[in-house]
Amino acid sequence: MRKVPRQERSRRMVERIVTAGREVLVGSGYDAFSTNRVAAAAGISPGSLYQYFPDKAAVLDVIVxxxxxxxxxxxxxxxxxxxxxxxxxxxxxxxxxxxxxxxxxxxxxxxxxxxxxxxxxxxxxxxxxxxxxxxxxxxxxxxxxxxxxxxxxxxxxxxxxxxxxxxxxxxxxxxxxxxxxxxxxxxxxxxxxxxxxxxxxxxx
Amino acid sequence: MRKVPRQERSRRMVERIVTAGREVLVGSGYDAFSTNRVAAAAGISPGSLYQYFPDKAAVLDVIVxxxxxxxxxxxxxxxxxxxxxxxxxxxxxxxxxxxxxxxxxxxxxxxxxxxxxxxxxxxxxxxxxxxxxxxxxxxxxxxxxxxxxxxxxxxxxxxxxxxxxxxxxxxxxxxxxxxxxxxxxxxxxxxxxxxxxxxxxxxx
DNA sequence: ATTGTATGCGAGCTATCGCTCGCGTCACAG
DNA sequence: CTGTGACGCGAGCGATAGCTCGCATACAAT
Missing domain, CATH: 1.10.357.10 (Tetracycline Repressor, domain 2)
Known part of the structure; x- marks a missing residue:
């Protein structure tokens, strides 16, 4: 984690990212598991994703x-x-x-x-x-x-x-x-x- | 295969590509297995590789x-x-x-x-x-x-x-x-x- | 020899993708 | 109310990698 989510809002966002990541993974396979795709599926921007995850692998790690x-x-x-x-x-x-x-x-x-x-x-x-x-x-x-x-x-x-x-x-x-x-x-x-x-x- | 190698020369090249591909794979892992890398390892040009293999996956398929x-x-x-x-x-x-x-x-x-x-x-x-x-x-x-x-x-x-x-x-x-x-x-x-x-x- | 074809080259096009950065917004402390 | 930091955005940068295309060369058939 690059930054610790302090407010309730951001903590929910981290959850949404993980959930969306799982959905992309299950629904479209690993090839489709791009940061932009996951962010879009989570309804957030790519930039926001990188505030709490150091890189793409970190998101995958949490899921797995x-x-x-x-x-x-x-x-x-x-x-x-x-x-x-x-x-x-x-x-x-x-x-x-x-x-x-x-x-x-x-x-x-x-x-x-x-x-x-x-x-x-x-x-x-x-x-x-x-x-x-x-x-x-x-x-x-x-x-x-x-x-x-x-x-x-x-x-x-x-x-x-x-x-x-x-x-x-x-x-x-x-x-x-x-x-x-x-x-x-x-x-x-x-x-x-x-x-x-x-x-x-x-x-x- | 995109084209059938007719001459002896080209048949040797196909072999060289496969061999080089295996070497790259074993020596540097799958991440390094790019078409340019394999071509370089085989001592040929990327364009030549694509004369006999439709895509990167085809090379890997032959090896595996x-x-x-x-x-x-x-x-x-x-x-x-x-x-x-x-x-x-x-x-x-x-x-x-x-x-x-x-x-x-x-x-x-x-x-x-x-x-x-x-x-x-x-x-x-x-x-x-x-x-x-x-x-x-x-x-x-x-x-x-x-x-x-x-x-x-x-x-x-x-x-x-x-x-x-x-x-x-x-x-x-x-x-x-x-x-x-x-x-x-x-x-x-x-x-x-x-x-x-x-x-x-x-x-x- | 000449001509048609197979071969080979390698710079570079195109597309994707991970990731960043500057700016606007929102929440909470004082 | 107000100011400060956390939050969030999204266009776009930089790099990479798959793949192509126009051209030069080697070979084979006539």
Missing amino acids: DRYWDEVADRVAAALADRVGETGPAMVRATAAAALAALETDRALLRVIHEDLPPRRLAAQRRALEQRVRQLLTAVLTARPGDPGRSPDVQAWVIVLAIENLTLRWVLDEPGADRAQLLDEIVHLVTGYVSTAQLGDPGPD | DRYWDEVADRVAAALADRVGETGPAMVRATAAAALAALETDRALLRVIHEDLPPRRLAAQRRALEQRVRQLLTAVLTARPGDPGRSPDVQAWVIVLAIENLTLRWVLDEPGADRAQLLDEIVHLVTGYVSTAQLGDPGPD
């Missing part, structure tokens, strides 16, 4: 950060609430929370994940992954597991799998309903952490 | 398409070669092929996946996913499985999981070596397809 912070908080909270319950319950609740969080603004999620250069979200994605991974590593370490396998790596695998499955499901609306997806995710994770030594293909 | 087509072919070939072997062997071989393919040009992969808007690769990713998914669905359908679960959905889950795990591993060099990763992927998939009804957490 707000969205992703909410997603991250909801997912992390859901997981933290369920630590101590059984593995499947934890997994299901967390995946369900991720789905719900990602679905709250599908259109914005789509633009962010399909139009924007991934760098924009990379840091925040990593941060969320790490938050979840740390909790999960602790849970995995506490349970008796195959001593030859690293809980850190397992947590990394599980977090990435769930993240990408939920993300793609929300964006692509594939041939599986929500309950089915959650079932499969639970299967995936429980099957994974309970498999014996390699070379045991199970009931194959 | 070539890279991804090679990746896709290698992965699909590895999988096709192993259809008929046991599940774990198939999974391991395919994942290993994916790793090897993605690693052949890590720098380009990084730019493509971190700098470029994901739309650029989306269609081709989907195409590869579908190729692999179809083969996998057939394999899953042939084996005796839980009748309540859909092979299509299972294949979708497995393909996405492997794709994203290998991709992220190549890009992030996380705390697991190659063999470990392959072991975990095999665990993940074999555990997944062999889990019984939901609510059976296995040897928990």
Whole structure:
């Protein structure tokens, strides 16, 4: 922020800019996200925009950060609430929370994940992954597991799998309903952490 | 292509443009990927570039398409070669092929996946996913499985999981070596397809 | 050799876009 | 009421980048 909005009027304007920016982004894509366009959509002048935002990227940052912070908080909270319950319950609740969080603004999620250069979200994605991974590593370490396998790596695998499955499901609306997806995710994770030594293909 | 290069000289130039484009992309990032810059790097003039490419995007398309087509072919070939072997062997071989393919040009992969808007690769990713998914669905359908679960959905889950795990591993060099990763992927998939009804957490 | 065509050049046109700056307006303090 | 700073405006600057066009050169066919 270049200047702190002191009066109520200017604070409302900052909000209008952010809202208009989101509308332009969702309605017309990232290519249309020019400062002039956003200002026009907000019903203000380009000059006014630059009184409170140092540059175009700052506006985008606010939009993306707000969205992703909410997603991250909801997912992390859901997981933290369920630590101590059984593995499947934890997994299901967390995946369900991720789905719900990602679905709250599908259109914005789509633009962010399909139009924007991934760098924009990379840091925040990593941060969320790490938050979840740390909790999960602790849970995995506490349970008796195959001593030859690293809980850190397992947590990394599980977090990435769930993240990408939920993300793609929300964006692509594939041939599986929500309950089915959650079932499969639970299967995936429980099957994974309970498999014996390699070379045991199970009931194959 | 705006014009077909007939003489040897011009065909070499087109190659030089593509090569230079890749160098600019890898060496200086997508922001630096301007037509003038690419032309300069190729030692030709901007006008010459536009004799064979309709626009800037076309140059980028050739670069990206070539890279991804090679990746896709290698992965699909590895999988096709192993259809008929046991599940774990198939999974391991395919994942290993994916790793090897993605690693052949890590720098380009990084730019493509971190700098470029994901739309650029989306269609081709989907195409590869579908190729692999179809083969996998057939394999899953042939084996005796839980009748309540859909092979299509299972294949979708497995393909996405492997794709994203290998991709992220190549890009992030996380705390697991190659063999470990392959072991975990095999665990993940074999555990997944062999889990019984939901609510059976296995040897928990 | 000559002629038609493919090739290649590079200055520069055009359009866009991020951003600024000088000026008018409004709100609040004294 | 009045003055001072916060607020807001919008034309337009400067830079960039995609792309073109008229011309010179190299090649190939006759």
